[in-house]
Amino acid sequence: MRRWFVILVPYLWLLVFFLIPFFIVFKISLSDIATAIPPYTPTFSITDIGGFFSQLDFENYTFIFQDSLYIGAYFSALKIAFFSTILTLLIAYPIAYGMARAPREWQPTLVMLVILPFWTSFLIRVYAWIGILKKEGLLNLFLMNLGLISEPLTIMNTNTAVYIGIVYSYLPFMILPLYASLEKINPALLEAAADLGSPPWKSFWQVTFPLSIPGVLAGCFLVFIPATGEFVIPDLLGGSETLMIGKTLWNEFFNNRDWPVSSAVAVVLLLVLVVPIVLFQRNQEKQREAGR
Amino acid sequence: MSGATVQSATPAQPKSPLRTAAPQSGFAPWKDPSKAPIVRFENVVKRFGDFVAVKDCTLDIYEREFFALLGPSGCGKTTLLRMLAGFEKPTSGRILVAGQDITELAPYERPVNMMFQSYALFPHMTVEQNIGFGLRQDGMPKDQIATRVDEVMALLELGRFGKRKPHQLSGGQQQRVALARAIAKKPRIVLLDEPLGALDKRLRQTAQFELMGIQERTGTTFIIVTHDQEEAMTVSSRIAVMDHGEFVQIATPGDIYEAPNSRYVANFIGDVNLFEGKVVSISGGFAEIDWGPGLARFKSVAPEGCTGDQQVWLALRPEKIHIDLDKPTDTSNTIPGKVVDVGYLGSISHYHVELANGQRVKALRTNSSRTVDRPISWEDKVWLQWPAETGIVLTR
Ligand SMILES: Nc1ncnc2c1ncn2[C@@H]1O[C@H](COP(=O)(O)OP(=O)(O)O)[C@@H](O)[C@H]1O
Ligand SMILES: [Mg+2]
Numbered sequence: 200m201r202r203w204f205v206i207l208v209p210y211l212w213l214l215v216f217f218l219i220p221f222f223i224v225f226k227i228s229l230s231d232i233a234t235a236i237p238p239y240t241p242t243f244s245i246t247d248i249g250g251f252f253s254q255l256d257f258e259n260y261t262f263i264f265q266d267s268l269y270i271g272a273y274f275s276a277l278k279i280a281f282f283s284t285i286l287t288l289l290i291a292y293p294i295a296y297g298m299a300r301a302p303r304e305w306q307p308t309l310v311m312l313v314i315l316p317f318w319t320s321f322l323i324r325v326y327a328w329i330g331i332l333k334k335e336g337l338l339n340l341f342l343m344n345l346g347l348i349s350e351p352l353t354i355m356n357t358n359t360a361v362y363i364g365i366v367y368s369y370l371p372f373m374i375l376p377l378y379a380s381l382e383k384i385n386p387a388l389l390e391a392a393a394d395l396g397s398p399p400w401k402s403f404w405q406v407t408f409p410l411s412i413p414g415v416l417a418g419c420f421l422v423f424i425p426a427t428g429e430f431v432i433p434d435l436l437g438g439s440e441t442l443m444i445g446k447t448l449w450n451e452f453f454n455n456r457d458w459p460v461s462s463a464v465a466v467v468l469l470l471v472l473v474v475p476i477v478l479f480q481r482n483q484e485k486q487r488e489a490g491r
Numbered sequence: 492m493s494g495a496t497v498q499s500a501t502p503a504q505p506k507s508p509l510r511t512a513a514p515q516s517g518f519a520p521w522k523d524p525s526k527a528p529i530v531r532f533e534n535v536v537k538r539f540g541d542f543v544a545v546k547d548c549t550l551d552i553y554e555r556e557f558f559a560l561l562g563p564s565g566c567g568k569t570t571l572l573r574m575l576a577g578f579e580k581p582t583s584g585r586i587l588v589a590g591q592d593i594t595e596l597a598p599y600e601r602p603v604n605m606m607f608q609s610y611a612l613f614p615h616m617t618v619e620q621n622i623g624f625g626l627r628q629d630g631m632p633k634d635q636i637a638t639r640v641d642e643v644m645a646l647l648e649l650g651r652f653g654k655r656k657p658h659q660l661s662g663g664q665q666q667r668v669a670l671a672r673a674i675a676k677k678p679r680i681v682l683l684d685e686p687l688g689a690l691d692k693r694l695r696q697t698a699q700f701e702l703m704g705i706q707e708r709t710g711t712t713f714i715i716v717t718h719d720q721e722e723a724m725t726v727s728s729r730i731a732v733m734d735h736g737e738f739v740q741i742a743t744p745g746d747i748y749e750a751p752n753s754r755y756v757a758n759f760i761g762d763v764n765l766f767e768g769k770v771v772s773i774s775g776g777f778a779e780i781d782w783g784p785g786l787a788r789f790k791s792v793a794p795e796g797c798t799g800d801q802q803v804w805l806a807l808r809p810e811k812i813h814i815d816l817d818k819p820t821d822t823s824n825t826i827p828g829k830v831v832d833v834g835y836l837g838s839i840s841h842y843h844v845e846l847a848n849g850q851r852v853k854a855l856r857t858n859s860s861r862t863v864d865r866p867i868s869w870e871d872k873v874w875l876q877w878p879a880e881t882g883i884v885l886t887r
Contacts, residue, residue: 387611390578393598394605395625395676405624409615 221469228462229255239458259463268447269464273471275442279358279433280426283365287373287422288415290366295377295414296407299384310378313371325364325435332360332436356438364432369425373418380414381407413486420479424472444468518728519743520553527590529554529712530575530680535584537570537736544570546736547584552729554679557706557713559723561759562733568716569608571733572682575714576605588680599628604678608685610669612657618644618668619653625676643671646705663694670702674709681706683715687722699725720760724748732756748808753887757806764812764852766805770797770884778884780805783848790823791882804885811881812854814842816867818874825876828852830869840866844873 226243231254233240241254263269298309316324331337332354339351354360384407392402430445437443444464451461520526528551537545545567552558560568573579575586577598585594593601604625612621619640626636644650647667657665666686673681686702687695703726706713717723723730724744731741732755740752751757754765766789768782778793780803789805797803819825831851832843835858842854854875856867867873 385609385611387607387609388613390576390598391605391607391611391613391672392624393578394576394603395672396599396628397624398597398599401628406613 224462224465226255227458228259228460228466229257230459231258232457232459237458238456259460260467262460263463263467269444272442272444272447273467276427276429276444277471279361279365279441279443280423280429283362283369283426284419284423286362287366287369288419291370291373291377291418292415294370295374295381298374298378299381306382310375313374313378316371321368322431325368325431328360328364328367328436329355332363355436356441358437358441360436360438361433361441361443364436365422365426365429368432369422372421372425376417376421377411377414380411380417384410413482416482417479417486420475420482424475424479427472428468518555520556521551521729526553528552528587529556529589530714531585531587532571532575533585533587535571535574535581535586537567537574537579538582544736545574545581548736548738550731550738550741552712552714554712555710556728557703557715557726559727559730560714560716560733561720561723561730562718563759564718566733567736568718568733569684570736572605572684572714572716575680576603576682577601602678603680603682604673604676605682605684606669606673606686608688610657610665610689612665612668612672614657617654617656618649618660621657621668622649622671622675624672629676639675643675646674646708647671647701662689663698666690666698667701670705674705674711677709678711680712680714683713685716685718687717695722696725702726724760732759750883751806751885754804754806754885757883757885762809762853764807764809765885766807766850768803768805770799770801770803772799773797777879778803780884786848787826789882790879791884792880794884794886797884797886801886806883806885807852807877807881809841809853810855811877812852813876814844814854814856814867815874815876816871819876821876823879824882825874827872827874830867830871830873833867833869842867842873844875 227239230239230241232238241251243251294313298306298313301309329336333339334351334353334355336355338354339348342348343351354363388406388410389399389402392406393399397405428445428448429443430449433441433443433446434449437446445468448461448464448468451457451464455461530550530552532548532550535545535548536543548571560571562568570579574581577593577596577600581594585592587593588602613624616624622643623636623640626639631639640653641650644653647670649664649667649671652660652664652668657668660668666689670683670686673683683702687698690698699722702713702715706726715723715726724747727744729741729743730747732739732747734755740747740756742750747756747760751760751763757763757765766780766782768780768789770778770793771781771788772779773793776793777790778797780789780791782789782805791805813819818827826846828844828846830842831845832841834841837858839855839857842856844852844854846852852875
């Protein structure tokens with residue numbers, strides 16, 4: 200009885216908070232736009248089930264795949280997410296490494312500092328970047344006062360700003376799994392490597408890095424997956440050149456009020472992300488097995 | 492002398508039984524002034540903050556020795572070994588290997604390899620890759636690495652496990668991989684930090700003999716850290732007994748047992764009875780010891796530099812004491828007592844005998860004849876006796 204309950208709860212959770220919403224979105228994506236409330240047709244009716252199903256079709260999907268705007272937005276989002284992930288990794292690795300090598304008694308404080316930004320709203324933190332990056336913002340003021348530049352840099356409303364925003368926002372998601380895997384490495388392994396003739400930089404590539412790969416993968420997925428669908432950052436920091444599928448989806452939904460097409464965009468986005476999500480799950484499972 | 496000529500491990504040699512590595516009779520380079528030590532600690536001190544972990548240690552270890560650092564937990568054995576490996580820097584003093592000062596060398600530049608207490612096997616590498624790790628660092632060609640790895644795996648009977656990862660091995664197998672990795676580069680010196688600590692008692696004993704066999708066959712100098720006196724006695728050519736960061740005695744297992752230089756050593760190695768007393772006279776190399784009013788005085792070989800009226804302790808190994816129901820004819824060193832405890836262990840029996848002053852003495856008797864007239868039992872009045880040569884007079 201209790202065993203069943205334990206198994207049932209997560210499935211129930213998935214059903215209520217994932218599967219049912221997904222089917223609602225999927226259903227809307229098969230509908231047609233209508234000037235009504237809700238703004239699509241058909242709506243489900245018990246009395247005419249045959250008629251209901253006959254009105255559903257894949258029109259919206261065909262539309263998305265024929266319009267280069269959507270395809271472009273998908274690819275652009277994947278590209279931005281990909282490069283932001285790499286950038287985040289490059290910045291996070293030394294930080295996580297330093298944390299793992301820091302004296303034991305400092306480490307809880309350092310972890311605390313990494314998650315401290317979460318105590319402020321994500322939206323506010325992204326807004327704060329506007330204040331830093333805009334023409335008369337803090338960064339330009341600072342650089343001009345130093346005399347490094349004479350003209351203010353145009354960072355705001357460019358892809359650069361989007362990269363900065365994504366890297367900044369997702370850095371903790373990269374640092375934490377990296378730190379977790381680096382911190383687990385037995386220091387005696389590095390001593391053993393040195394003892395067998397490996398200088399420190401070689402030991403890093405032969406021992407530390409390979410043993411941190413589960414953390415690298417976990418961190419990359421944790422950044423890449425949400426970054427692909429990111430909407431707030433490109434909307435607030437990006438410009439007209441910034442094309443990301445999350446923003447497109449938002450526009451479709453709130454500006455055009457085309458629920459069916461935006462639902463189709465969402466479903467395709469989900470399908471695109473299924474591959475990395477499955478890979479991520481595999482990585483987590485492998486890690487759990489190795490930990491045993 | 493068979494082991495002395497073998498330079499490297501060769502799988503063609505018979506695998507077992509491994510010969511017990513009781514040092515070849517006559518193997519005593521420390522007595523030979525023409526021999527230069529392979530390892531020399533020169534006034535080595537190690538402080539951690541205010542705490543002195545190693546106090547002014549000076550020690551010579553010779554080629555092909557199986558040298559044991561023995562002492563209770565926390566006495567600085569590991570620290571000494573780690574200084575030789577290069578993981579800790581001495582606060583002062585020098586460490587020399589084959590005459591060369593290595594104090595400033597990084598661990599990866601030193602001609603020593605270590606077998607770690609936790610084994611420290613690389614979890615992401617197979618057994619083969621672990622064993623070959625050191626060889627790869629030297630840029631040895633791939634085929635030569637493979638040959639050497641096979642050779643070492645054969646020596647340690649790991650042939651079947653080459654493709655496994657460390658977590659797929661038992662504790663005993665991991666221990667052998669760790670040893671294989673430490674000897675793969677044919678280092679001049681192999682350091683072993685409590686190498687068998689994680690094994691259960693039965694496996695430990697087998698592994699001790701294996702260690703000795705490997706040490707003999709490879710002709711390498713082994714330095715082992717252990718807190719297990721039996722292990723040190725079994726495997727080593729010489730033992731340095733440590734206490735609070737200092738060497739108390741450095742000698743062969745036999746000398747440590749038969750001629751401990753202090754109560755600390757006598758107590759640490761094997762069972763011992765200690766009688767506290769005062770030297771009253773010395774004549775003909777023998778000291779007369781008064782160990783209490785109204786008690787017959789003991790006679791024992793006087794240690795060097797012993798003076799009259801000095802406080803001493805007479806150390807007696809239980810097996811050196813004859814225990815008998817009848818009063819012996821030789822009346823020197825003879826004391827009466829009452830049996831309070833008997834432990835029958837088949838081949839030998841232990842007796843705990845209470846003396847008139849309440850002190851308890853342990854005595855051993857081998858059960859050599861099956862038909863003893865009457866076995867000694869609880870509450871029996873017995874006589875204890877030992878020759879004047881067998882007791883050791885300790886002055887500290
Ligand atoms: N890195 C260190 N920092 C501070 N104290 C240490 C350090 N390493 C060892 N010690 C101390 O030095 C003493 C000797 O340690 P160790 O050599 O490991 O002892 P053993 O191996 O004989 O058990 C211990 O009291 C230990 O706490
Ligand atoms: Mg130790």
